Amino acid sequence: MKNRFSFLAAAGLLFALGACEKDEVQVTANASPAPTLTANATDAGTLLSSNATKTAVVYSWTPVTFTLSDGSKPVVPVTYTLEFAKTGTNFAVVGTVPAGTNTTRDSVKVSDLNSALVKAGLTPTLPGTVDVRLRASYSGNQADMLSGVSKISAVPYSRDLYFYGASIGPLGSESPLIREQSPAKFEGYVYVPNATNAFKLSNTASASGTVFGNAGGNNTISSSSTTDFTLAGPKMYRVSVDLTAGTLTAVATDWGIVGAATTGDGTGWNQSIPMVYDTKDKVWKLTGVTLPGLGTNSEFKFRANNAWTINLGDFKDKPGTRLVQDGGNLTTSGPGKYDVTLDLRDPDKYTYSLTKQR
Incomplete structure (x- = not known):
């Protein structure tokens, strides 16, 4: 069955409207059949975290294409996602791996496959089998297209x-x-x-x-x-x-902030200002703390136990995204009173907030 939708509603096809001389002329598009998904393996074996960046399995598929009623074949952005679900569950709980836009294959890394399998419900260290399908999305007001279902077996690990x-x-x-x-x-x-x-x-x-x-x-x-x-x-x-x-x-660990921002000069690096752990919000907090530093004296970091053995600063490769051990100095927006929080719940993404009071 062909998927046929209004050209006027199809994202990515609006550029062709300039070719229409009359507003009442409506161009329609026929989509090709749902993609056919194939894999180079049906058993990924025992997954190991030491092989996280290696390829576990390669999926390929026939692309979704479109033909307009005037015979032209425009390029429409189609986003593909691989979906994994424990066999027999009808995709009730799904682990996903993004597969790109306007692509026809994806080399799935061990780490990505492992995360999807665990999310789908497989138990780490035990062999299991999941159903796999490909989802193709191309228009906000049209149903996604789904490939047929295949299977893959593996022994996932726990992160x-x-x-x-x-x-x-x-x-x-x-x-x-x-x-x-x-x-x-x-x-x-x-x-x-x-x-x-x-x-x-x-x-x-x-x-x-x-x-x-x-x-x-x-x-x-x-x-x-x-x-x-x-x-x-x-x-x-x-x-x-x-x-x-x-x-x-x-x-x-008892956490605090330290740096020139706390005193307005270099002496601020010698003594931390203690934070308090909020058991309800599950974050460390400082409320209404005065930070007088300006310019180069607006820098600070987080550290534990008023010592430098455990300290968190800016992730230098992608500043502002997360905190890392021995990271770079953080900065305030200038002198004032601030509410500060430190969130250590996600081991992959320690974060903080710095809100200047009005």
């Missing part, structure tokens, strides 16, 4: 370790987590609310994952241990896990 326990909360999508920063090495910030906090870690946010406990009671992490880890609180910790070495380390 996240989720914390759960009586004081931290049940295992689920809202559980605090740390994320893999290099193969088998995880790091992130976790707040524990009680005086004593017992917990375990899981590589999924559901009961189907692998659970890690405290082997021997000495913070040796192992999937064969049922013993809880414990941390004193209330406190935020920078937690590091090395699954290869079998170690878990936790460093308590």
